[in-house]
Amino acid sequence: MEIVQQIVFVVALAATGWYITKRIQLISRAIRLGRSENRTDHADERLKTMLLVAFGQKKMFNNPLVGVMHFVIYAGFLIVNIEVLEIILDGVLGTHRLFAPFIAPVYPFLIGVFEILAVGVLTVCVVFLCRRFIVKVSRFQPERHREMTRWPRTDAAVILIAEILLMIAFLTWNASDSVLRDRGVGHYAALQGIVPDFLISQYLKPLFINFSDTALIGYERSAWWFHILGIMAFAVYVTYSKHLHIALGFPNVYFSDLKPKGEIQNMPEITKEVQLSLGLPVTTGTDSSQTDDNGQQPAEIGRFGAKDVQDLKWINLMNAYSCTECGRCTAACPANITGKKLSPRKIMMDTRDRLEEIQQGWKTNGYDYKDDKSLLNDYITAEELNACTTCQACVNACPININPLDIILQLRRYRVMEESQAPASWNAMFSNIENNMAPWKFSPSDRFNWADQVNEVK
Amino acid sequence: MPTETNYKVPTMADMAAAGEEPEILFWVGCAGSFDDRYKRVTIAFVRILNHVGIKFAVLGTEESCTGDPARRAGNEFLFQMQAVSNIQVLNGYNVKKIVTACPHCFNTLKNEYPELGGTYEVIHHSQFLQSLINEGRIKVKDGQSFKGRKITFHDSCYLGRANKVYEAPRDVLEALDADLVEMKRVKANGLCCGAGGGQYFKEPESGKKDVNVERTEEALGTGADTIAVACPFCMTMMSDGVKNKNREDSVRVYDIAELIAQKEGL
Numbered sequence: 001m002e003i004v005q006q007i008v009f010v011v012a013l014a015a016t017g018w019y020i021t022k023r024i025q026l027i028s029r030a031i032r033l034g035r036s037e038n039r040t041d042h043a044d045e046r047l048k049t050m051l052l053v054a055f056g057q058k059k060m061f062n063n064p065l066v067g068v069m070h071f072v073i074y075a076g077f078l079i080v081n082i083e084v085l086e087i088i089l090d091g092v093l094g095t096h097r098l099f100a101p102f103i104a105p106v107y108p109f110l111i112g113v114f115e116i117l118a119v120g121v122l123t124v125c126v127v128f129l130c131r132r133f134i135v136k137v138s139r140f141q142p143e144r145h146r147e148m149t150r151w152p153r154t155d156a157a158v159i160l161i162a163e164i165l166l167m168i169a170f171l172t173w174n175a176s177d178s179v180l181r182d183r184g185v186g187h188y189a190a191l192q193g194i195v196p197d198f199l200i201s202q203y204l205k206p207l208f209i210n211f212s213d214t215a216l217i218g219y220e221r222s223a224w225w226f227h228i229l230g231i232m233a234f235a236v237y238v239t240y241s242k243h244l245h246i247a248l249g250f251p252n253v254y255f256s257d258l259k260p261k262g263e264i265q266n267m268p269e270i271t272k273e274v275q276l277s278l279g280l281p282v283t284t285g286t287d288s289s290q291t292d293d294n295g296q297q298p299a300e301i302g303r304f305g306a307k308d309v310q311d312l313k314w315i316n317l318m319n320a321y322s323c324t325e326c327g328r329c330t331a332a333c334p335a336n337i338t339g340k341k342l343s344p345r346k347i348m349m350d351t352r353d354r355l356e357e358i359q360q361g362w363k364t365n366g367y368d369y370k371d372d373k374s375l376l377n378d379y380i381t382a383e384e385l386n387a388c389t390t391c392q393a394c395v396n397a398c399p400i401n402i403n404p405l406d407i408i409l410q411l412r413r414y415r416v417m418e419e420s421q422a423p424a425s426w427n428a429m430f431s432n433i434e435n436n437m438a439p440w441k442f443s444p445s446d447r448f449n450w451a452d453q454v455n456e457v458k
Numbered sequence: 459m460p461t462e463t464n465y466k467v468p469t470m471a472d473m474a475a476a477g478e479e480p481e482i483l484f485w486v487g488c489a490g491s492f493d494d495r496y497k498r499v500t501i502a503f504v505r506i507l508n509h510v511g512i513k514f515a516v517l518g519t520e521e522s523c524t525g526d527p528a529r530r531a532g533n534e535f536l537f538q539m540q541a542v543s544n545i546q547v548l549n550g551y552n553v554k555k556i557v558t559a560c561p562h563c564f565n566t567l568k569n570e571y572p573e574l575g576g577t578y579e580v581i582h583h584s585q586f587l588q589s590l591i592n593e594g595r596i597k598v599k600d601g602q603s604f605k606g607r608k609i610t611f612h613d614s615c616y617l618g619r620a621n622k623v624y625e626a627p628r629d630v631l632e633a634l635d636a637d638l639v640e641m642k643r644v645k646a647n648g649l650c651c652g653a654g655g656g657q658y659f660k661e662p663e664s665g666k667k668d669v670n671v672e673r674t675e676e677a678l679g680t681g682a683d684t685i686a687v688a689c690p691f692c693m694t695m696m697s698d699g700v701k702n703k704n705r706e707d708s709v710r711v712y713d714i715a716e717l718i719a720q721k722e723g724l
Contacts, residue, residue, distance in 0.1 A: 263570055335669070339666030390655030417533065430536055437521075439488060455465055
């Protein structure tokens with residue numbers, strides 16, 4: 001019987017590992033669709049940012065209460081995983097609480113800490129479900145945000161409920177295990193005198209006092225299997241879910257922008273044309289951000305700006321996979337606040353959805369497959385792009401330094417420079433700058449006329 | 459009001475002809491040059507520069523749009539045409555230090571010109587005024603009294619979030635001895651006036667409300683009688699917002715340089 005459980009466990013573990021590896025390869029391939037850009041500069045500053053913003057969750061604490069609650073889930077996730085190590089080894093080796101005899105003095109303390117965190121995670125998940133579905137925090141509501149219907153809404157509920165169930169399984173497993181130990185049933189008796197009652201689960205023991213030994217073993221095993229298989233299933237699920245931020249959040253912050261938020265990235269391929277047209281010596285070619293991995297300039301210039309995900313930079317695509325759809329960006333967006341169609345969160349979700357669509361194409365038609373759709377128009381409309389004030393509130397709001405504005409600007413560049421599709425009044429502004437050196441139709445020779453009034457008493 | 463009416467506005471060309479170099483170039487910007495309302499800010503700032511005796515110059519007719527609205531609207535080619543030409547002019551005059559009253563010019567000159575060959579020390583007029591106050595070169599004289607008046611400051615995105623200049627304009631306002639009241643969304647969380655990213659030059663997309671009205675309502679909610687701004691676009695948007703709310707009789711929108719000029723009696 002033991003050996004059957006071990007075999008099942010090893011098979012489940014191997015299958016999960018294999019499947020997740022496949023998923024990682026696919027997602028990584030999707031991210032590498034983006035244009036190359038070197039983001040390994042300033043390693044010290046990047047590391048510092050990652051420690052502060054990702055590990056320290058600095059920006060989550062802009063709302064201290066939510067910050068603390070999210071930190072509980074985060075810490076719970078990280079630390080309870082230490083216990084998962086023992087569970088996995090038990091599963092593979094057919095042992096029961098493998099570590100307990102070796103670290104007997106601290107074992108109950110450790111499990112106590114895990115149990116406190118488990119209760120914390122459970123409580124916060126309930127609160128988060130309430131915020132979403134009962135208190136109805138605005139940024140999560142489909143009535144207000146069209147990107148939050150169907151799958152994204154279900155996804156959020158699935159994750160929170162799954163975490164609650166996993167924590168219940170963990171706590172009741174400990175409780176039922178303690179009761180079996182007390183009764184001295186089979187191998188459970190071996191823990192007598194080594195493992196005492198645990199901090200929280202001791203209070204759950206009364207739930208099991210009326211269970212027969214067989215029923216209790218049944219519950220203990222079920223809870224143990226539900227917990228560990230649940231974790232494996234959750235790990236697979238995460239790769240399809242908005243919840244992928246638990247993994248990608250860290251590299252995403254590490255590779256995030258270090259420049260001032262107001263600085264828009266230069267296009268060196270245009271500088272060359274500008275210098276040529278002004279009869280100046282061409283000076284570009286040294287910009288490291290535009291060179292590929294070998295330090296070479298790309299051989300051919302792609303399109304100006306971005307029409308589809310391939311035209312964006314890889315970091316934009318990693319941003320899309322890291323987004324957990326919390327909507328802080330959208331809640332801070334002046335366009336969205338005043339009822340315009342633009343939602344920075346939708347920009348990120350659209351980018352990921354487009355990548356997922358391309359992956360589906362790969363599956364059925366091979367990696368060379370190209371469909372006739374694009375991020376621009378099929379997902380993101382001109383009306384959305386044209387509503388952006390480039391105020392960077394979305395960039396500032398994102399707890400993991402995602403930059404929706406960068407995508408918006410690249411799509412705008414494509415519309416303006418490749419398709420000449422700027423709104424008419426922008427075209428007028430462009431021609432004024434070109435002809436009158438100002439965005440308005442004033443004569444450049446009148447530019448200094450203001451100085452005539454400097455001595456007029458107001 | 460002042461009897462002194464001998465304010466001077468030297469140009470770089472004049473200075474170069476006289477073999478001189480100014481301490482600082484005042485980059486006026488398009489709004490500061492052409493917009494009737496913002497010309498008053500330019501004049502107020504020039505009067506302050508004269509008053510404290512700083513050796514400054516402007517480019518006059520040699521100045522040209524930095525290209526900020528073109529770049530943000532997506533016209534990178536036009537932006538770079540403007541930038542590269544401007545850098546030719548600035549480098550030609552060996553400009554080292556620039557002050558400007560426009561956060562958009564400030565951001566572009568400071569952050570976006572270096573990669574195209576134009577590297578200068580660029581400061582916003584709020585920072586410049588702050589240092590003048592700190593150095594005691596602007597002394598808080600009698601001028602107009604601000605005692606008991608409520609002022610709220612509206613952060614410009616390209617000064618605040620873009621470049622993290624939050625305290626300089628507030629320090630300048632503190633010097634007025636007025637009552638500085640803050641809106642709910644300030645500093646890094648400040649709400650845009652609605653003009654950035656080329657919005658100033660087009661009709662807003664359809665929605666429930668205009669951004670400037672949303673922001674003006676918040677500003678009016680503080681009970682301030684003066685909305686202080688530090689950006690020409692914010693100036694227009696907030697002034698329009700106040701008009702939209704029919705409060706132009708009781709609430710005024712001023713640039714921080716105008717308030718200092720009033721205080722100084724300039």
